Amino acid sequence: MDRPGGAGTEGLRRDNTAAVLRSLRRRGPSTRAELAKDTGLAKATVGVIVADLQAAGAVAEEGSRPGVRGRPGRPVALRGEDVVALGLELNVDYTSAVVLDLAGRVVLSESRPVTGGTADLLALARDAYAAAVGDGRRLVGASVAVPALVRGDNRTVAWAPNLHLDGAGLADDLAATLADLGAGPTPVVRVSNDANCAAYAESHHGAARGAAHALYLTGTVGIGAGIVQDGELVRGGAGFAGEVGHMPLGDASALCGCGRHGCWEASVGLHAMLAEVGMHELDTPLRTAEAVAERAATDAEVRAGLERVGRGVGLGIAMLSSVLDPEVVVLGGYFAPLGDLVLDPARRTLDERLASAVQVRPELRLSTLGIRAAALGAAEQSLGPVFSGELDLTS
Amino acid sequence: MDRPGGAGTEGLRRDNTAAVLRSLRRRGPSTRAELAKDTGLAKATVGVIVADLQAAGAVAEEGSRPGVRGRPGRPVALRGEDVVALGLELNVDYTSAVVLDLAGRVVLSESRPVTGGTADLLALARDAYAAAVGDGRRLVGASVAVPALVRGDNRTVAWAPNLHLDGAGLADDLAATLADLGAGPTPVVRVSNDANCAAYAESHHGAARGAAHALYLTGTVGIGAGIVQDGELVRGGAGFAGEVGHMPLGDASALCGCGRHGCWEASVGLHAMLAEVGMHELDTPLRTAEAVAERAATDAEVRAGLERVGRGVGLGIAMLSSVLDPEVVVLGGYFAPLGDLVLDPARRTLDERLASAVQVRPELRLSTLGIRAAALGAAEQSLGPVFSGELDLTS
DNA sequence: GACATTAGTTCGAGACTCGTACTTAATAGT
DNA sequence: ACTATTAAGTACGAGTCTCGAACTAATGTC
Incomplete structure (x- = not known):
């Protein structure tokens, strides 16, 4: 309801500063004159x-950009040396960390298998902090x-069927861990849904870059x-929002893990x-899908099976x-290795099911960020307040 | 991307003015002290x-509000005498107009049958203008x-299966009509989808008032x-977004008007x-539904039929x-007269199909605005720029 | 009738943006 | 080599805005 930066004139400055930062992020290095325009x-x-x-x-x-008439402008660029954000992912079988700097560069990216649940995540967070943040950033x-x-x-976590999580415990634990490491002004800690994070990453850095309205599906x-x-x-x-796995659609005879029949994921999920x-399933969904693609x-017969799955995927996307x-639909998770084997039948089904003659089919693309998508999106989300004016770097 | 009001200090004033107006709209008459807080x-x-x-x-x-210790505050209230917005609806069988003042009061509300398409709408617009705007407002x-x-x-209208509309013609015609009437500073003219307008109205004035996230369904x-x-x-x-009538869900044998099978509206539409x-159908969907309810x-047997329809409605809402x-789902159109005859089975189906144990069932409510909902929402949307700071009344 | 309490206004200080004029640094032309 | 031209960036004064503190105003309480 209120202006992000605050009501006074210094709030105005914050907003304008954020506008400059956004412009730099969107257009890359720019001279002061270009930023003004x-x-x-x-x-x-x-x-x-x-x-x-x-x-x-x-x-x-940055170095100047000569060649044109007149005094050459001196481009400024976002600089990541001093400001970074940490993105983490805790999943059933692995945990990942990504450290992103202000310029959008990935400073660190690491994944590890999970054996001890939350403890592994916190250990990874500590290591990532030591490796990529600790030195004065x-x-x-x-x-x-x-x-x-x-x-x-x-x-607060409301429901985590595959992890032992509950309430605000995870957020509090991470906050405490970071506080122990002496992270200067206490950074904001947040917990997000993995699909939401991945969607955020794909829309800012990945396959849906530039699309005003995008949908991300992880399988x-x-x-x-x-x-x-x-x-x-x-x-x-x-x-x-986005809990689409249990949309009542498709084969009414298919039994879902949730106990009901006809859920979408009972038709297009990995199993x-x-x-x-x-x-049969291998150790991870991605490796399994790679084996199937091979x-x-x-x-x-395998191609025919994927054709059937693809049609189910197309039906669900038609629904969505x-x-x-959406302008763009990005498919991640196990769909990525299967590529057009699933996407082609999905596109055909989608064409048949379009709601109206004018509605254009959304573009179907494969995730380009792979397994880091969620952690990257988490980091990107943490960087958000800087570009929205919520957090002021200059004060 | 940018601040709505503009970058300078007068833009700041516009934003703060808009914040005061929003506060007045939300809280009703307030003293300056309350507004400051x-x-x-x-x-x-x-x-x-x-x-x-x-x-x-x-x-x-307004009159003062005594009774407490200290100097009594003098409440200020939104005043509608000078500022109004016009909302119109053009439908297959009727056209409506609503004039809304700044305080949110309905100054005029009228519906007429349609015989000549767009011409009827423009005539109604002229009459509404003369009756409720012309006198110095x-x-x-x-x-x-x-x-x-x-x-x-x-x-721009992209597709209007039941009306002879195309491109920006309607918007241009209305703009020209208003210009002829000498509406001072040319008002902004826009065209919107009827369900979106009704949703907007229900969420600001009607059954979904106060809900942060609402879904409106018109049948x-x-x-x-x-x-x-x-x-x-x-x-x-x-x-x-919101073209849910052709979601591929429900009875695969039901043939839809669009030529495909299994569309939602082929199971729960009026026919x-x-x-x-x-x-059988009477002259309007609403009268038809009233007769069915009676x-x-x-x-x-009629109750049993409505039970089946209600289950279909519930299934679609589960999907959505x-x-x-959404926090609240509002049902309008022909559903309103049928009330609990449809809502009760819908609620039961919804309870069976909830995606997870924690996800709470959205509240199902009936539209309270009836046939004026769309025109009211259209007017409300036109009032929007005043409260967002896009339009400055004080300059 | 004095006092406490709350509402609203006045006033000066501080912050910010803006346009204009000015300085600076390059290229193009002679 | 020298001047004209062009465009980038800076300095400065004017104008607008918000804010806090002090002040005045209006009412209930003791």
Whole structure:
């Protein structure tokens, strides 16, 4: 309801500073004159703001760009040396960490198998902090992606069928861990749904970059979705939007793990896919899918099974498109290795089921970020307040 | 991306003025002290802003409110005498107009049968203008709700299966009509989808008031939905979100008007409902539904038919809830007269199909605004820029 | 009738943006 | 080599805004 930066004139400055940062993120290195044109601010104002950001270590001048008439501008660029965000993912079989700097560069990326639950995550967080943050950098925030229903407060876990999580425990534990490490001004800690995080990452860095309205689907044993509109997640009333795995659609005879019949994931989840192609699960969903894709190259029955799965995927996307009208749908999880084997039949089904003659089929793309998507999105979300003006680096 | 009001200090004032107006709309008449507390602005600032608004005729002082210790505050309230917005609806068989003043009061509300298409709408617009605007008031905007796919620009009609509409013609015609009438500073004219307008109205004035995330369903021959999150419509990539009538769900044998099988509206649209209860259509969907409700009081077979329809409705809402997680679902159109005859079975189905143990069932409510919902929402949307700071009344 | 309490206004200080004029640094032309 | 031209960035003064503190105003309480 209120202006993000606050009501006074210093709030105005915060907003304008954030506008400059956003412009730099979107357009890359820019001169003060270009920033003035892009943000609509006066040249003088941009000059002051850039000087402040420079003093804070958030931007730096780059080599000049000659060749045109007139005095050459001196481009400034986002600088990541001093400001970073930490993204984590805790999943059933692995945990990941990504450290992202202000310029959007991945400073660190690591995954480990999970043996001890939350303890592994906290250990990874400590190591990542020591390796990529500790040396004088400022950590502006940390987020954990989990395969769970997370409430709209971005802290409390409401339901985590596959993990032993509950309430705000995870957020509190991570906050305590970071506090122990002496992270200067206490960074904001938040917990998010993994599909939402991955959707956020794909829409900012990945396959859906540039799309105003994107939908991300992750497929493992369950199917989850993340909805992004104008760069922000659509969360729903309690924060549970995107729980599409149990949409009542498709084969009414298929029994789902939830005890009901006809759920979407009972037709297109990993187990259903394996049943269709007559293969068995390997150690991880991704490796399993890779094996299936390999076999499909020589085995027509496997291809036929994937065709059936693809049609089911297309049907669900048709459903989601009727409701949400996304520009781009990104498929991640086990779908990524299968590629067009699933996407082609999905596209055909989608064409048959489009709601109206004018509604264009959303573009179906494969995830480009792979397994890091969720952790990357978590880090990106933690960086958000800097670019929205909520967090002021210059003060 | 940018601040709504603009970058300078006068833009700041616009934003703060808008914040005061929003506070007044939400809380009703308030003293300056209360406004200062609610908006977070300093008392002095609120004093200046209120004085400006008073000079512009947007607010007025009300009788004082004594009874407590200390100097009694003098409440100010939104005043509608000078500022109004026009909402219109053009449908297959009727056209409506609503004039809403700044205080949210309905100044005029009229419906007429349609015989000549767009011409009837423009005639109604002229009459409504003459009756409720002409006398010195300022018209800040006009919107038309149409049963059509409207692009994200809020002007161009992409597809109107039941009306002879195309492109930006309607918006241009209405703009020209208003210009002829000499509406001072040319008001903004926009065209919107009828379900979106009705959803907007229900979430601001009607059954979903106060809900952060609401879903509105309108049922006539087709089924349409509007999605509201935090007071704003979720529009999707091209503006076509909410076209839920053709979700591929339910009875695969049911043939839909669109030529495909299994569409939701083929199971729960007006015609499907009539087939279930074995009755015939009357002149309007609402009167038809009233007749069905009347018959249901005495006829068990009609009740059984409505039970089947209600289960279909519940199934679709379960689907939508998985995706969107709304707090409240409002049912309008022909569902309103049928009330619990449809809602009760829908609630039961919904309870069976909830996606997870923690996900709470969204509250199902009946539309309270009836046939005016769309026109009212259109008017409300036109009033929007005043409360967002896009339009400055004090300058 | 004095006092406590709360509402609203006045006033000066501080912060910010803006446009204009000015300085600086390069290229293009002679 | 020298001047004109072009565009980037800076300095400065004017204007607008918000804020806190002090002040005045209006009412209930003792």
